[in-house]
Amino acid sequence: MGDHLRLLDQRFLPQKEDWLLLRTHEEVAASIRDMAVRGAPAIGIAASYGLALAAQNGADRESADAILRASRPTAVNLFWALDRLAGITWTPADILEEALKIEAEDLAMNRRIGENGAALIPANAKILTICNTGALATAGHGTALGIIRSVHERGDGLHVYSCETRPRQQGLRLTAYELLKEGIPFNSIADSAAAALMRQEKIDAVIVGADRIAANGDTANKIGTYMLALVAKAHGVPFYVAAPSSTLDPAMACGDAIPIEERDPRELTEIEGVAVAPAGTPVWNPAFDVTPGSLISAIITEDGVFRPPFAF
Numbered sequence: 443m444g445d446h447l448r449l450l451d452q453r454f455l456p457q458k459e460d461w462l463l464l465r466t467h468e469e470v471a472a473s474i475r476d477m478a479v480r481g482a483p484a485i486g487i488a489a490s491y492g493l494a495l496a497a498q499n500g501a502d503r504e505s506a507d508a509i510l511r512a513s514r515p516t517a518v519n520l521f522w523a524l525d526r527l528a529g530i531t532w533t534p535a536d537i538l539e540e541a542l543k544i545e546a547e548d549l550a551m552n553r554r555i556g557e558n559g560a561a562l563i564p565a566n567a568k569i570l571t572i573c574n575t576g577a578l579a580t581a582g583h584g585t586a587l588g589i590i591r592s593v594h595e596r597g598d599g600l601h602v603y604s605c606e607t608r609p610r611q612q613g614l615r616l617t618a619y620e621l622l623k624e625g626i627p628f629n630s631i632a633d634s635a636a637a638a639l640m641r642q643e644k645i646d647a648v649i650v651g652a653d654r655i656a657a658n659g660d661t662a663n664k665i666g667t668y669m670l671a672l673v674a675k676a677h678g679v680p681f682y683v684a685a686p687s688s689t690l691d692p693a694m695a696c697g698d699a700i701p702i703e704e705r706d707p708r709e710l711t712e713i714e715g716v717a718v719a720p721a722g723t724p725v726w727n728p729a730f731d732v733t734p735g736s737l738i739s740a741i742i743t744e745d746g747v748f749r750p751p752f753a754f
């Protein structure tokens with residue numbers, strides 16, 4: 443980062459690797475809101491650089507902080523990063539230094555999550571995942587996808603099933619892109635195929651990421667995650683959540699109060715800008731759901747593997 447933040451625009455992947463050059467915190471906030479950058483840790487990191495740009499540009503600290511906080515409501519990593527930066531002296535060098543630390547620490551945490559999680563996965567495992575929790579969603583390596591990467595690095599075989607992740611298709615567009623690059627064997631599936639998959643194939647584990655984990659383990663993650671947890675329970679498949687400690691929100695006693703973002707109905711009614719639903723179709727489009735801690739077999743962080751009852 444010099445006078446700008448260079449950000450890969452995930453909205454155009456995998457068709458195009460288009461880089462955005464962002465010069466103000468307002469531009470960074472817009473890139474988070476419009477999901478050019480997405481994934482809980484990546485949102486926190488981008489916001490940190492957004493604040494560094496604000497400091498460089500001589501912007502008002504309070505208003506820059508407020509604009510970045512308003513970009514997306516669910517991923518607690520955004521607020522965690524901005525809270526951390528609130529304790530740093532308001533000079534461009536100091537804010538940038540802390541933003542760089544936040545990014546570097548995220549990568550290190552993901553590596554440890556990968557090791558901690560891989561220890562739970564048998565050889566030749568079949569793993570089901572949702573959304574994109576990989577390098578694109580983090581500083582690198584990934585969380586749930588980081589565990590998958592670590593298992594692959596171990597070299598004793600695995601097969602991934604990756605949910606398409608309607609409506610924005612982070613699984614089909616981004617996770618498939620990362621798995622292909624890594625040479626990890628996988629099949630993409632429609633979200634609605636998950637129950638049939640768990641019935642027909644012996645899935646060894648479902649591994650998902652998280653946007654916010656309450657003190658009792660209730661976990662907000664991409665819409666559809668709760669459904670996977672219920673189906674996993676019905677089939678006796680372990681259901682693992684992988685996240686860095688920056689995704690924990692110990693101040694929230696349970697998941698009921700986690701703010702769930704509702705996004706534009708056109709995410710559902712249009713595909714690539716083409717309307718597929720009758721004009722005027724009413725839509726409910728929550729971006730996340732909350733999986734009760736009681737359905738989670740373990741939460742894997744950089745600090746270890748936590749089993750229920752959870753108490754963060």
Ligand code: MRU
Pocket residue numbers: 480481482483517572573574575576579580584585586612650651652653663664665729
């Ligand atoms: O709406 P998104 O794409 O930002 O949602 C992302 C997810 O739900 C991820 O699972 C979560 O942020 C963890 S990313 C390591």
